[in-house]
Amino acid sequence: MARVVVDVMLKPEILDPQGQAVAxxxxxxxxxxxxxxxxxxxxxxxxxxxxxxxxAREIADKLLANPVIEDFxxxxxxxxxxxxx
Amino acid sequence: MARVVVDVMLKPEILDPQGQAVAxxxxxxxxxxxxxxxxxxxxxxxxxxxxxxxxAREIADKLLANPVIEDFxxxxxxxxxxxxx
Numbered sequence: 681m682a683r684v685v686v687d688v689m690l691k692p693e694i695l696d697p698q699g700q701a702v703a704x705x706x707x708x709x710x711x712x713x714x715x716x717x718x719x720x721x722x723x724x725x726x727x728x729x730x731x732x733x734x735x736a737r738e739i740a741d742k743l744l745a746n747p748v749i750e751d752f753x754x755x756x757x758x759x760x761x762x763x764x765x
Numbered sequence: 766m767a768r769v770v771v772d773v774m775l776k777p778e779i780l781d782p783q784g785q786a787v788a789x790x791x792x793x794x795x796x797x798x799x800x801x802x803x804x805x806x807x808x809x810x811x812x813x814x815x816x817x818x819x820x821a822r823e824i825a826d827k828l829l830a831n832p833v834i835e836d837f838x839x840x841x842x843x844x845x846x847x848x849x850x
Contacts, residue, residue: 706824713812722773722805722806723805728798732798743790
């Protein structure tokens with residue numbers, strides 16, 4: 681089993697109201713040193729055999745990202761990852 | 766400016782119908798070697814000064830993740846990252 685992680689984020693020029701809503705809530709938590717919050721998607725694709733980045737790129741391109749408004753990055757993830765919580 | 770990335774994923778025991786829908790669509794693309802697809806959130810928090818992981822953890826805990834059904838991981842991201850597309 682091998683995992684490819686695809687991160688899909690709105691292009692920088694596209695407004696992100698969801699992230700803006702989180703950013704607007706921060707002063708209530710006493711956080712004043714955050715310049716921006718952007719919220720996107722993280723997709724974990726588990727391959728049965730070896731990780732196939734070309735395959736993953738095709739999946740991301742056709743099913744996961746909207747190229748008009750989103751960019752994506754991909755990487756093979758080595759496990760285990762350190763869990764923060 | 767420093768960036769903290771928070772990845773929020775459903776706990777492994779929680780069903781992910783959105784990821785399942787993508788997995789179910791893969792055979793139509795000719796992809797048959799994917800065992801599972803899980804879809805979560807990636808949040809980029811830009812700090813005005815140094816990245817503050819403790820602050821980011823508080824933000825994630827209170828605003829970004831639902832601890833009943835989600836786990837999150839955090840890391841400071843060094844830039845620039847290689848853009849895949």
